[in-house]
Amino acid sequence: MSENILEEIFIKRSQQKKKTSPLNYKERWFVLTQEKIAYYDFDPDKKKRKGLRGSVDLEKIKCVETVQPEPNTPRERMYAFQIIYDEGPLYIFAKNEDVRAQWIKKLKEVSFNKDLMQKYHPCFWADGLWLCCQQEVKQAMGCKVLDGKNEKTIWPLPPQPPESSGPSVGMAVIAEYNYKPMTAQDLELIKDEQYTILEMSDTNWWRARDKYKEGYIPSNYVVAAESELERFWYSKNTNRSQAEKLLRTENKDGGFLVRDSSKAGKYTVSLFSKGGESGGSCRHYNICTTAQGQFYLAEKHPFTTIPELINYHQHNAAMVSRLKYIVSNRARPPSTAGLGYVWEIDPRDLTFIKELGTGQFGVVKYGKWQGQHDVAIKMIREGSMSEDDFIEEAKIMKLRHENLVQLYGVCTKTRPIYIVTEFLSNGCLLTYLREGLKQHPTTVQLLEMCKDVSEGMTYLESKQFIHRDLAARNCLVDGNGTVKVTDFGLSYVLDDEYTSSAGSKFPVRWSPPEVLLYCKFSSKSDIWAYVLMWEVYSLGRLPYERLNNTEIVEQVSRGLRLYRPQLANEKVYSIMTSCWLE
Template identity: 75%
Template sequence: MQSRKFQKRALRRRIASAEKLMSDRLGRSWLDNERLFILTQEKISYYDYDTEKGKKKGLKGSVEIEKIKCVETVCPEENAPAERQFPFQIVYDDGPLYIFAKTDDIRREWIHKMKQVVRFNKDLLQKYHPCFWVDGVWLCCQQEVKQALGCRVLETKNGGFSTKGSRRKSRKPLPPTPQEQEKSSRPLPPQPPPRQSGPGPGATVIAEYEYTPMTELDLELRKGEEYTILEMVDTNWWRARDKFGNEGYIPSNYVTEAGNGLERFDWYCKNMNRSQAENLLKAENKDGGFLVRDSSKAGKYTVSLFTKSGGDIAGSCRHYNICTSPQGQFYLAEKHNFATIPELITYHQHNAAGMVCRLKYIVSNRARNAPSTAGLGYGVWEIDPRHLTFIKELGDGQFGVVKYGKWQGQHDVAIKMIKEGSMSEDDFIEEAKVMMKLRHENLVQLYGVCTKQRPIYIVTEFLSNGCLLTYLRESLNHPSPILLLEMCKDVSEGMAYLESQQYIHRDLAARNCLVDANGTVKVTDFGLSRYVLDDEYTSSVGSKFPVRWSPPEVLLYCKFSSKSDIWAFGVLMWEVYTLGRMPYERLNNTEIVEKVSGGLRLYRPQLANERIYSIMTACWHEKAEERPTFQDLLGIIQDLLYELQ
């Protein structure tokens, strides 16, 4: 007995010395043996363990630290044996890994250490399942979908790290204090977005798109050519030098670091979803036409292929996820592994190897789909109205008429002509300088303003398919479940970015989203409701107030937050899955305030399955703090899309 104890102590010392972290043996009683778990900064690995010889045997599996989303306890099953009394779970992309500790102290020590290691991970969960997944069902909530949103909120945010203190027990939101009321009635001071990561001064970048200078300070970009970065004072505009020695400013989202990523390959279509890929491939109508796009799951890629095999004259699209082996190699067919994705594509351009046909023709949309720039040239935010040409009226919004036009006769723009008395103009103009710096592919880009005359103009990116609400009602015929979910993903992407910049939209709805020529949905008018001077709009009693998209704390106390945007996103999802129906269509505003505050929620749309509806209802939790974040919602939607493709 003494000898065995000595062996165990010696083993622990060796592991602590070798790994410089922490490890212990955790029982897996159903195998009637023990497994050794070893934690490093990169991964947690588990091995079979020989208790007699006191050493580890073969590696049984591992989980990369960066993929872990939650580390929490698990409630033991009823009548569980002694060796299964102290379980905990490591939740990652493939689901939960259950581990059974010898004692509660060991379990607490492991959970504490693992939370320290994963605390900076992306996509940490806000909710988790406290009980086991057994025989196709969660024992805690009886949901039958393994990827279903957790049913218990973590005690603190960000996977259990960021906040301290207890929650208020009352179910009714507290009314704001007079100081809070006064503060909330004034626009928040603008905060510049943080600098984004990327290449530094002196780095070499390659142009992904052509760029024609719009001002004398700009530098022309030619696709595929290299440029040297000189200065990065502005996040969106970098000063650069071309190979001829010319210097000027270039849009930072038009270039990529040399030798880094897939952007230099014509077959890679960045920011393209499944539906857009299918439309592009079908339009080309070439057997073997293909492209590579970002998968719905972050960091993953998908090959989309058009084929007319088997005599199919119309043709069809196939989608192949690029998989990664345990050794870090890429493959479409397991027998053919490659160190890089370009090597994989080159191989499959000559060999089908498990696909319906080989990759024959590159299909790309890059020439047609250069992204929007943050402004119409470096340093341009005040636009000369003489450079604007008005072509046609698009509609009449909250602030006035919106027109489609051209800037300098060539660049498509939308122009909001702000009717006098509708907006607190001075406050908005001050913030417009900061709002221009907000740049995301799922936000409508603000190009600038015309403030030297009245009415003032707001000049933005033009999206040819117009308002999402009208698009849902008039342009969609029998949309696929994937297409509807992709629309929701687009909005959640844009809102997650706004959330990260601490911007509150306050009026998120289908009417305040636009659709571009490719079907991408972009959020617009974010933050503008703060500057409305219309009493009917700014009071929850008024008929113009977005009562149908507002949570109880807004209806009762006008208390806006990112969590009230979450509620509105749930209603927007409902609009998408009803193809543009009016929420609570049989109720007036007064009835909605009363019934929603009393617990009424929108019904499940016919086109939404239970999993989709569960996302909506998670957004409509009465307690604002128990609603998910946009980053949470984005992760859930990405996972669902990944399953569907």
Template identity: 75%
Template sequence: MCDSILEDIFIKRSQQRRKTSPLNYKERWFILTWDKLCYYDYDADKGKRKGLRGSVDLEKIKCVETVQTEANCPRERIYAFQVIYDEGPLYIFAKTEEVRAQWIKKLKELVQTNKDLMQKYHPCFWIDGTWLCCQQEVKQAMGCKVLNKQNGFAYGRGSYKPLPPTPSEEKSSPWSPPQVPESDKHPSGMKVIAQYNHPAMMSQDLELQKDEEYTVLDTSNPNWWKARDKYGNEGYIPSNYVVTVGNGLDRHDWYCKNTNRSQAEKLLKTENKDGGFMVRDSSKPGKYTVSLFTKGGGDSGGSCKHYNICTTPNGMFYLAEKHNFNTIPELINYHQHNSAGMFSRLKYIVSNRARPPSTAGLGYDMWEIDPSCLTFIRVLGTGQFGVVQHGKWNGQHDVAIKMIKPGAMSEDDFIEEAKVMMMLHHENLVQLYGVCTKTSSIYIVTEFLSNGCLLTYLREGLRQHPTSVQLLEMCKDVSEGMAYLESKQYIHRDLAARNCCVDGNGTVKVTDFGLSRYVLDDEYTSSAGSKFPVRWSPPEVLLYCRFSSKSDIWAYGVLMWEVYTLGKLPYEQLNNNDIVSQVSRGLRLYRPQMACEKVHGIMASCWLDKADERPTFQELAFSVQDLLYELQ
């Protein structure tokens, strides 16, 4: 299997400029791999590829289609196509119709089993705040043209959903569970393999046994699929616990997806076995790295070595140039028996799969939790709403329970919002499992993260002096969680280190997103109050209470500063009144000693006076990823 499927030089249109101009259009070197669509700077004079400018995970693509040409457009922009994902449309211009058709065909083949494919799209461009095809002025507006069922998507992995209404039709919530016609309940018969055990906790659940095969019957709920086991039993399973049959590296325990360098080293050192290894995603998109723990080389405590998996011009994989293989599993199998130039052969698989991922809720269509199923273990702390405890659900599943003190929040409004918040599911968000409303005070039940609050972790939990890479990886986790919220048009309003948590593997997750809207404490909701997060707020919030995704961007810059000062209080010498006055006049936080100029540059970009000049979270995530690659 060749890592690079297609490569070509295309013109790309920037999505960030407010007005469309010739400056929007730049040549980029596009590379399509089995996992990502990446684009790089291109030096036309030297004919060379330069730094990564961005990438799109194939699993996030919702539609690939042509775009109708604008009137009087230049010749080089005739053959346009669009790749639509969470952030909106990516507009690409091919040089010929044949090349465009080739890329669209291949992309559709690769994404036809994605979960959330579209049935309506915009056939024309989004330009200067308007869709040219339907004149809608909201970029996230539903498409106005129905996709042809032969377009390569319609019969993908159970992707059929009823067409949502356009703005001219009856308005409904985009979060409403899709109603799937009975005839389309079993569209695919897709075969999947369980990566984790999952007990049947509720009557509608289907038990999963690791490495067993299942048939998927209904994928209308993106987080809980209906499936059948080999004995004919049917029920609901968490979709992130399974992978499709033949789905590449995901089948192998040694592949640790979403594991960064610091996390890999922590896992390998904890296992402390000579020859312990894993394969992880490289910081360079579309590439893979073998991380190996060895007790050779003169280091008595052992050390970690990282080997990039390289490819030959004809698509063969290798670690040692003399030993080439058609696939990565063949390469790993060889090096499990031969060191071939490495410090050790690959002796022991070290995996991050011992700890299953969180599920979107504790079961299918379950948001109300019976309080009798909860066991309280210990108090974790006290927050704005009340006491937070570590507990168990059904005696086995670790959870965090936030016990809301009477009068602390607008309960009825929150309960309605909780149904929406449970649909938010990302590896860098603390998962909301449900609520208990049949108790004297509301309980909010969430995922439990063993390393607790990020602020406390920075101040007390880091056992050794952290590296710049480790700190930047924490910032990357937060930026990716926030980019997901941004894509869902969700505003956090209180982003700070105290509102992030750290799991046992060191992954940082954002929590309490959107909760500040339901606080009934005047000191918390008014910028004049002593509890208001003044130190994390931009001028437009301090002066006018204007919250937006751009005010979250400002707070993210302050959170980065917290990370690089290991939890210091921002503007520690000033009181709230002084901060409001001086920040509004241009005061900004200083560069932390542990932050290089490029890291501080990212922080500073979050603190621009004009909100619309600040980057998006997607741009921040790319910037942090690029810098991580440089540092490693």
């Protein structure tokens, strides 16, 4: 189990009762760990804690502050403090000022939440109103700004990832995956073998040398030889739900991996245990840092590097289990930017197997390249785009990101033109939302889908691309449930007003007022198109489903916005509405 940081018997006030009375105040045994603060029943005679009554995950805490006592408060309730999280305030009463100060200080040290409060209520919520400002809405914004010397919550910066210099010319690299040459210019990679980088002029394909020969290798198949973090138990680009899926599939007690945390610059250890719950459970532990920059999972055991920390916990159980088995997301190699060090693909190497659908520019088919590699092939209908512009545009479309559908190459020497891309087995996100989710999806799943799209779009914007038709229908889902954006880089479209895949001059239901009124596309209109988030949380419903295009143009321009889907909480909905500001 996670090591306890603090334990104390406190009085807790019930959050469920509408009216406060002496019956609302009960003693509970509070325990603070690196993951949560929990409270239990206890036996006062045997001084032994009993059943769990409730808990709050530390990553959900928005504010920890003192609370001013009410008039005529009994002595045992003079030293109150509050823990604010999504469900409201948790009121706790310490025995004295020193104990209260100790717990507030420690909670602020171990809690990380980027969605912190700017204001708080210094007095209690009691009998249907805030005693400090008399507001009658429990979710009302606080009335006191956290900016005084004694009130300001000082949240520590998240730990920075270990410094590592990436590969450079002349440096030795290690192959993480096997790679069979696809063209005469390629060099074979053998997993865990060492190679020397000779040239890095192409971001996606580096020229390298083994013991005998030279050739091109996919840059995302290798890591710097000294990068131990990258080589073994670190599962890059793995989110929480994907980690749990990997661990449950492996089904080994003590199976673990290290992944990027949802908090920038932090890492998380995801661990599977067969103890306790039927079928086993997944636990997630943030790797924290001390004031001196050391890393720890158990505060009493800090280490200079993360590899040292992992090595210690592989041999010592300070959590629900010892870290026994490395579980990796590297069973399948990532997509390469192109099928070998070529861009122009010979159409004779393509085999067409079945039709997947009809897109904006023509038929899309599933097929094979050289008889063995799965690909999607878009057959471009003549006259649907400026072909010369497309060929020029294709030269700068060699983008590679985990949340973009990988463009492998093009066939431009014959007509029709083909665009050859990565094939994603779960198909279109819109269909997946409506039909592919076999059971009721969790909010974590839905949020991860939105996160995937936003990371792909962030990368696109960093490369100065405007999508112009972001929507669930233009995203695809791979076999692991990862969502990837497709149909980007469309500056070669003939019509300046761009006929979207929805069939209108532009995607009206996903467009901001400046596009509806002036056809003005920009990265800001791509942000508005995060109507996609609404699609995800409504499980594929049509935005403004009761309105036609003309009515949408008129009413959105006047301020109409989409309602909150049932599966979206207020925080998620506030993110949506922030994308729809004029």
